[in-house]
Amino acid sequence: MPTEKAVAHHWRRFSERYGLIGSRCTSCKHYFYPTSIICPKCRRKGKIEEFKFSGKGNIFSYTTIRIAPEGFEKYTPYVVAIVELEEGAMVVSQVVDCSPDDVSIGMPVESTFRKIREEGKSGLILYGFKFRPLK
Amino acid sequence: MKAGIVGYGAYIPRLRIKSSNIAKVWSADPELEAKMINEKTVPNMDEDCATMAVEAARSAILRAGIDPMKIGAVYIGSESHPYVVKSTSSIIGEAVGATPNMMAADLEFACKAGTSAIQIVNSHVLAGKIEYGLAGGSDTAQGRPGDALEYTAAAGAAMFVVGKKDVVATIDSTLSYVTDTPDFWRREGEEFPRHGGRFTGEPGYFKHILGATEGILSETGTTVKDYDYFVFHQPNAKFPLSAAKMLGIPKEKVLTGLLFPKIGNTYSAASILGLCNVLDTATPGSRILMTSFGSGAGSDSFTMTVTDKIGDRRDMAAPVSQMIERKEYIDYATYARYKEKIKGVL
Numbered sequence: 001m002p003t004e005k006a007v008a009h010h011w012r013r014f015s016e017r018y019g020l021i022g023s024r025c026t027s028c029k030h031y032f033y034p035t036s037i038i039c040p041k042c043r044r045k046g047k048i049e050e051f052k053f054s055g056k057g058n059i060f061s062y063t064t065i066r067i068a069p070e071g072f073e074k075y076t077p078y079v080v081a082i083v084e085l086e087e088g089a090m091v092v093s094q095v096v097d098c099s100p101d102d103v104s105i106g107m108p109v110e111s112t113f114r115k116i117r118e119e120g121k122s123g124l125i126l127y128g129f130k131f132r133p134l135k
Numbered sequence: 136m137k138a139g140i141v142g143y144g145a146y147i148p149r150l151r152i153k154s155s156n157i158a159k160v161w162s163a164d165p166e167l168e169a170k171m172i173n174e175k176t177v178p179n180m181d182e183d184c185a186t187m188a189v190e191a192a193r194s195a196i197l198r199a200g201i202d203p204m205k206i207g208a209v210y211i212g213s214e215s216h217p218y219v220v221k222s223t224s225s226i227i228g229e230a231v232g233a234t235p236n237m238m239a240a241d242l243e244f245a246c247k248a249g250t251s252a253i254q255i256v257n258s259h260v261l262a263g264k265i266e267y268g269l270a271g272g273s274d275t276a277q278g279r280p281g282d283a284l285e286y287t288a289a290a291g292a293a294m295f296v297v298g299k300k301d302v303v304a305t306i307d308s309t310l311s312y313v314t315d316t317p318d319f320w321r322r323e324g325e326e327f328p329r330h331g332g333r334f335t336g337e338p339g340y341f342k343h344i345l346g347a348t349e350g351i352l353s354e355t356g357t358t359v360k361d362y363d364y365f366v367f368h369q370p371n372a373k374f375p376l377s378a379a380k381m382l383g384i385p386k387e388k389v390l391t392g393l394l395f396p397k398i399g400n401t402y403s404a405a406s407i408l409g410l411c412n413v414l415d416t417a418t419p420g421s422r423i424l425m426t427s428f429g430s431g432a433g434s435d436s437f438t439m440t441v442t443d444k445i446g447d448r449r450d451m452a453a454p455v456s457q458m459i460e461r462k463e464y465i466d467y468a469t470y471a472r473y474k475e476k477i478k479g480v481l
Binding site for chain 1 (some may be wrong): 193
């Protein structure tokens with residue numbers, strides 16, 4: 001059963017998960033997802049600001065999940081990929097609207113808004129971005 | 136100054152099931168069912184009213200070319216809101232980046248909730264309360280297994296940015312026709328709706344569609360000849376064509392806005408997805424008359440005129456025709472699993 005603590009935990013991430021919002025360092029022009037409060041490259045000299053990604057990118061690497069963690073069982077088999085966004089940041093996400101056989105490294109993808117998981121029948125419905133093959 | 140549609144966006148899920156496939160399961164005649172509907176859209180397991188509305192809204196904002204923070208209202212009509220208590224409009228507002236300074240509410244009036252949302256936002260814009268508003272309908276419709284509705288209850292969404300500046304179509308007038316008619320309903324906590332069978336036609340669909348359409352023609356002093364396109368609610372392919380015949384409208388003026396044979400009945404999104412397809416093809420100066428229908432029962436009519444801005448915006452998002460063609464068929468067993476009709480699954 002979800003706890004009130006879990007509700008707050010998810011709610012803090014709504015904005016970045018809904019809108020694919022991360023960070024960029026204006027000093028070294030690096031992009032990050034999820035949001036970061038410090039630039040791992042520039043350290044204290046870095047200047048971090050919020051950044052909304054375009055949602056376009058390519059598959060850097062991927063795997064097919066056949067034994068899923070709790071809450072994802074109904075989706076098996078499904079693809080989880082590291083997507084390299086066109087701005088340079090890497091994000092881990094599900095790839096949908098295609099079968100695992102259709103996915104390949106370098107494949108262009110775009111973000112789409114989907115249900116990520118449901119906390120049972122009475123709990124929260126968690127939404128966010130996934131990726132699909134670019135039309 | 137008139138308000139109108141600044142941007143429009145449609146969303147049609149990829150999955151389809153053929154009516155012949157459903158017919159085989161229930162020992163019905165596949166050929167007979169296929170004559171009424173060929174196939175319908177099915178939402179994937181990770182798609183619902185909110186996700187489809189967000190996708191449609193993002194396309195509408197892209198076409199409008201506006202800063203989402205300028206959106207002062209989000210109204211969404213549906214009979215399949217993901218939560219009974221917890222707003223869909225706030226999910227959409229957050230996902231498109233329009234929160235927190237916006238009015239918002241979830242609407243329900245069966246299949247006309249989407250057009251009711253457009254009327255409300257149009258009124259806010261005309262009153263000068265907001266610069267832009269986002270409104271539309273989205274549904275993952277439910278049909279009881281084996282019921283006639285199972286062949287048609289589909290999924291889709293259409294959202295519109297309404298404002299006064301740079302509109303692609305002006306909303307020239309709007310009129311509603313509502314009576315308390317129990318043609319179709321679903322009680323609180325019930326999974327599937329019930330309908331009055333043949334009763335849904337005459338006192339439900341036709342009375343209200345004709346009442347609103349004749350009403351708006353009379354109020355605006357126009358006739359059928361003044362419009363290039365007519366879009367009607369489409370719970371099947373026969374009703375809108377019959378309504379058109381009763382009103383003396385040539386069939387060819389209805390066909391562009393009639394998507395039912397290809398996607399099924401998308402409930403709150405049905406008439407407005409038809410409108411999106413018209414906006415995908417209409418030339419500047421074209422006049423459109425759209426009438427929705429929601430059980431319970433009522434109809435909302437709109438008269439609109441396409442402007443010369445349509446050419447710049449149309450190609451900024453995927454057209455309806457592309458979403459109709461982008462499809463993957465599933466069989467009834469997969470459909471039953473995706474729609475969570477199989478019980479006892481952990």
